[in-house]
Amino acid sequence: MIMWCPSVSLSVWANAWLAGLAAPDDVLDALSLWAPRHSVTAYDSVAAGRTGLPWPDLTDAGAVSMLQTLRTAAGPATGEPAMSVAVPVPGDVRGLPAGTQFQIDAIEAGEAILVSRIGGDAVGLVPDFVYADGDPDYDDSEYAEPTSLSWTVYSMPSAPVPEYWDLGHAEHDLRSAVRSAADALTTLRAGATADVDDPRGMVEQILEAGRPHRAPDHAPTRALRVLEQAAHVDAIITVSAGLMPIGFQSSSEMQLANDALRPLGGVVRSARLAAVSAILHSAWQA
Numbered sequence: 711m712i713m714w715c716p717s718v719s720l721s722v723w724a725n726a727w728l729a730g731l732a733a734p735d736d737v738l739d740a741l742s743l744w745a746p747r748h749s750v751t752a753y754d755s756v757a758a759g760r761t762g763l764p765w766p767d768l769t770d771a772g773a774v775s776m777l778q779t780l781r782t783a784a785g786p787a788t789g790e791p792a793m794s795v796a797v798p799v800p801g802d803v804r805g806l807p808a809g810t811q812f813q814i815d816a817i818e819a820g821e822a823i824l825v826s827r828i829g830g831d832a833v834g835l836v837p838d839f840v841y842a843d844g845d846p847d848y849d850d851s852e853y854a855e856p857t858s859l860s861w862t863v864y865s866m867p868s869a870p871v872p873e874y875w876d877l878g879h880a881e882h883d884l885r886s887a888v889r890s891a892a893d894a895l896t897t898l899r900a901g902a903t904a905d906v907d908d909p910r911g912m913v914e915q916i917l918e919a920g921r922p923h924r925a926p927d928h929a930p931t932r933a934l935r936v937l938e939q940a941a942h943v944d945a946i947i948t949v950s951a952g953l954m955p956i957g958f959q960s961s962s963e964m965q966l967a968n969d970a971l972r973p974l975g976g977v978v979r980s981a982r983l984a985a986v987s988a989i990l991h992s993a994w995q996a
Contacts, residue, residue: 712937713923714944714982716744716837716859717821721793722989724780726926728787729993734777736926741773743923745839747858748773753811756865760831763863779863785827791990794870796822797979805870812836812864826869834864875984877932884939887977891946909949916945925989933988940981943974 713719723740726732741748750771752758758765761779771779784792796805798817805824806813812834816822819836826832839856920941925934 712920712925712934712941713740714920714937714941715797715821716741717795717797717823717835718982718986719744719923720776720835720837720861721795721823722926722929722986722993724777725791725793725990726928726993727777728781728784728792731928731993732926734774737777738773740923741776741859745856745859748776748861749858750776750779750835750861750863753862753864757833757863760833760865761863776861780825783825783827783831783833783863785829785831788828789994791994792825792827793990794824794872795983795986796824797983798822799975799979802976802979805873806834807866807868807870810864810866812866815862815864824866824870826866830869832866832869834866835861836864837861873983873987875980875987877936877984877988880981880984881932881936881939883977884936884943884981887943887974888939891943891950891974912949913942913945916948917941926993928992929989930992933985933992936981936985940978940985944978947974947978 713722719740720737723732723737727734727737750763750773752761752763752765755765757763760783762782763771763775763779780793794805796803796816797820798804798806798813799820800817803813803817806816806822812822815836816834819838821837823835824832825835838860840858840860841855842857925937
């Protein structure tokens, strides 16, 4: 699962397009794998002014307008990526402006894109899946696939301070994480009460579902390897959560397995952000 969320797909492909390494259709094709339709709307008048989106008319612009929105927000090329990605969770909101609606909505979505330009102007984008009946939380199996993805653009009070992510350190941490996650999965499977015959097969199914989401050709091999490893750990965490006994009144071995899994989510997030940062920067070094 190389591109694990829409914000990553849009940022790496739009960044490649702005660097002259991808066509507009490449960006739109990457977005179409998440939902058949995309729209973009300004949250406030300042965001509209920084992106060229209509205001106060709140009619959603389409996916093609998304490209112009990003180009305007990014400004003239500087030889560095104008975009970065955030994957916030409660307690870890690095890079997001505190006390803003953008921060609140980004945490709820678990993802966001930050776009800044020379001079300090910056905007943030947060995606929101929309399902057949118009309710983002609709969960009927008949309408499991989203009908569209709505992107909201927020103004930010200042450009975010770039985070430094060491790809080598992230890869080192992931190697240990893979072993810890695999050992925990084996332990949990042995003591699970859930009816799961092949948890490792379920891990592979999760990974297979994400493989159509590819990265631009300029992406460094090491960054892609880190993303694959991170996806593997994340899939193990997901499957392991389904094997955890309710109430967790179980053996000390299973408690140890749970303790081993708990910090791995942070390792996965850091590794993914390091890999995405490397991909974004590689477009301007090609």
